[in-house]
Amino acid sequence: MTNLGKIFLRWLGLFWAVSVVAFLLPRLMPDYPVHYYLQQYQLPVTPENIQIVEEQWGLNRSLFVQYGHWLGRFIQGDWGRAYMTGLDVRTELFRRLPYSLLMACGGLLLGGLWAYVLGFLAVLQENGFWGKVSRVHTLLASTFPSLISGVLLIYLLSNRWKLLSFYGEHKLPGILISSLLIAFYQSGHLTRIVIRHLEEVKAQAYIQTMQTRGFSLKTVLWKYGYHYTMYGLLSAMLPQFSWVIGGTSILEYTFAIPGISAFLIDSISHRDYVVIQGYLMLTIAWMFGMHVIVEGLLVSLQQEEAAL
């Protein structure tokens, strides 16, 4: 119970720390959103015009007042309105969230699964077919960035073979292909981790003993390598969940998917403080959720391994 309390306190602290970071970080960036706003309408940056806009956005108050005002409202569910567009930040972020979640989470989970399967197959046979596949895969994934491969896939699937339409009414094809691409890039790295862990297990004396007793390597590795490998894989995947919200911008641009990243990057380039703040808070909440789930899984993995 105290343990749970500690975890809760730690996250509460994290939330608070991030709220301060979220508030200060965008304000540290050079340039001022008011200037962008005036620039957008080709209006002169005169003290009068600046004052009008500042008053409208509440930027004329002291930082403490601004912070307190924002946090207070935030906790009550009012995340403010975007400077440039006047859109309600919370509504807009949550409207876009499903796209990003589906793309990135789907991609990450698929990538993990694929990494496990490929890594397992590669370890079974020394210098075999799957080992080569995994090597080529890792190299390809680190050579062709998604800003090239995405375009190539659209060209082939849509323009050349007329199989899918990416820019029509439905975003689903774009989301699916993006998550496959994400899986491809993620598994390149994750496969190496799976292989590493399985190799370590394979080198253990008891595994070799069991093999001499007539158990196949596959069975032994599956049973005794599973927990250790899964532990390593999940630990490696956990931080990757952070970019689920905000890290998929290039694919969102390429497939014209209205996810969170595109919105965020637009806001960063206009120094839209309110949006960046809202986004960072959403990310920390999301990571809190992922930590609870993944750490729970990790604990149960450890317990099970101990019980083996």
Next chain:
Amino acid sequence: MTLTTKERIAVGLSVLFIVFLLFAPGNSPRQVDMLATLRAPSAEHWLGTDHLGRDLLTLMKHGCIRTLLMLFSASVTGLIIGVSLGLLAGYFDCWWSRGLVFMAEIVLTIPTFILALIITALLGLTPVSAGFVLGFSSSGHYIVQISQLVKEVKERPYIELLHKTGISHRRIIFRHVWVNILPVILTSFGNQVSNYVLDYAGLTFIGLGTDPTQADWGTMLYQYRLYLFDAPWLVILPCLGIFCIALVFHILFDRSYQSLA
């Protein structure tokens, strides 16, 4: 560390290509020639020209230098901060080590890409600043990963035994713990290197505060993307450069790769 003949050839060729680029002849990467755009390779332009008539070999050369600079900056930042703090945080279990992991988690919570966008907006986007930011972001990753691993290793009975026999922390860390985590660090690092290059390409794609006249493999990929179908060599060349670097690091650093071979 033993390499097969094939691997030696692959590494050799890649290194040769990179060295060739570094010492290639070439003038200013900015020289525009609107009368000689999109030329095929010739005696004058060994690799042809781009849509502004710039010499591709010169651009590749300067891109190579800048990319290596960025990689160096990122690797040094990432490894030094990440590995040292990760080891300490994992080995010692006290308030400051927990604080360290806590900080690392904050860094990890924000996507690398977004953090990099915000910080490069602060610092300006140069190879060194981008490298620093990417390295800094990945250090969070190293800290968490390594500290967890070290914790696991530390709980192994023989380490506890070593401790009881009075061997110093420093010796245990460097003699025993280090050996166990090194392969993981190297694998991670080998993979991370090409990630740095691709993330850098992505940063220039979104492009906040860049110098558009400077050539980077990343910026080239982005600028020439429109020519993917009309003049594919424009895209293939920087990809080849990135491939060579990725290949060298994979073969030299990825121990899982070696144990398979």
Next chain:
Amino acid sequence: MNSRNLTKQWTMAFIACVLLLASLAIAPLRYVAASEGGYVIGTGRVVPNTDPMQSSWLLTSHGVSEYVYQQDAEGNLYSRFIKTLEKVDSNTWQAELNEGVFFADGSEVDAEALAASMNEIQEKNELAQATAGRLIFTADDSYQMTIATERETNVMMSILGEWTNVVFKQAGDEYIYTGPYQVESLRPQEEIVLTPNTYYPEANQRQQVTLKAFQDETAMRLAFENDELDMIYPISPDLKEQLEAAGEVTKSIDAGYQYFMTVNMTQGPLADSALREALDLGLNREEYLQALKGGYEATSLFAHYFDFNGDIAKRFDPETAAKILDDAGWTLNEDGLREKDGETLALNLATLSFRKDLVLLSTVIASQLEGLGITCQVEALDNAEDLDATSGYDLLLYSQHTAPTGEPSFFLNQFYRTNGPKNQFGYSNPEVDQLLDELGAAKESAEVNQLAKDIQEIILAEDRPVLLVIDPQWHAAVSEELADYSIYCGDYYIVNDQLGLDTYGE
């Protein structure tokens, strides 16, 4: 518990996650509006909301709202609402309205409706008061309206043509406008579906129009080539060239926006007027036309179709430029760089990162400067509004629509009057200030045009606080069906009342 059990759990958790996410995603998927038939346009920005106080400019560029005065393709101001506009005394104007102009709900835009709309904007959007202070609109009878201004002005038409001043009315939460199209459905910044406004002339010839936002040009190109879009605008010069080569229909549109370099003449090497002249002669503007695949050699601060543009031909004369540099003491050293008192000639050029044309041009300009023996450091900024003479930049490559409301004084005052709000590098010439005062007082258009030309003569041929770069064209690609459709005035009226009309006219 064994591993198989956990694998099962893990798999179940995975499937559950995917299902959960899928169900989350279905909601927005179902929200997609049907866009059967009509035209689909790919563009850079789609309006975030339909609020006139926030989105008037974009709504007008989508063909939904209208300014009281708009520009036609020749750069002349016209109004669908106002028949005559006269200045009564220094602070009062009298307007007579046209009869038979309607909102999209069928109600008439009479004096009362127009005055109500303008007064609300004056009240809620203080930026509308920037030019002549607070305006008060009063309906005298159905088609007569009086406008009282806080400060005296001679350019009421232009003020009524400013981006804030769209004609609208509110019905509950909805805003109703007067343009050729009305909003059918909107996904903020993503997609807007428009249907013809049945009360706008020739409505029965119009079709549904969908605008989709693309952040990535390559994506826009693929969609266009796959016949998923009927028009893409604006596109880069390179894409225009590629599509042309592939046999697609492309169009080049007079942008109205001008590309020019503001010169820091208070600090740094360019404070020397000889150097500014050398640069002016040493820039090969022909190459800018080649790089941007179109446009006109700039001879004026305004687009070539305006009556008030100057006519100062720019020579490309590298020999004279080199001689001027030599005479000024900047001689070539053994590295081919200009040097004076042991210091090499280096310039810092800033430009705007979001204007891709400018980024491209900056590369060409840097190369040309190197050809003159001048090293040039380029930086693409997100925002250049807060630069001043002390920021360390010598040149600012900038783009601005220099006459969005069809008159020259607004731009000239902002950029070249002593302490003018956009006179960032501190240019000051009493003679220009004097002429600007005269321009402000001028009533006849011939007089306005001549004064504007005189001012440009001083600025472009003598003082050179600005170097002309190009009078650019922007590019579009269209389907066969839209081959006759023309856009004008940059991105001000992307969807205008001519869309689709020609194909039905015959």
